[in-house]
Amino acid sequence: MNDIIYVGLDVHKATVAVAIAEGTRGGEVRQLGSIPNRADHIAKLARLIHRDTEFCWRM
Incomplete structure (x- = not known):
């Protein structure tokens, strides 16, 4: 199954x-809150969301 988040x-x-x-x-739609704008916190967020999925970055 291809779920998109x-x-x-x-x-x-x-x-x-x-x-x-x-x-x-x-x-x-859920607001997760705020995190510090630091690379280590962004990486932790990505690991929590990533799990067994793939990322597609869009700017």
Whole structure:
């Protein structure tokens, strides 16, 4: 099964607000909160979301 999860990042100088949305019509959208805008915290977030999936980065 190919499930899509969209990850929204609202990037600021000190913090990054994180939200995720299911890729289906009417799917659940959840705000996960804010994390420090530091490479180690972004990497930890990616590991938590990644699990057994692949990433596609879009800017």
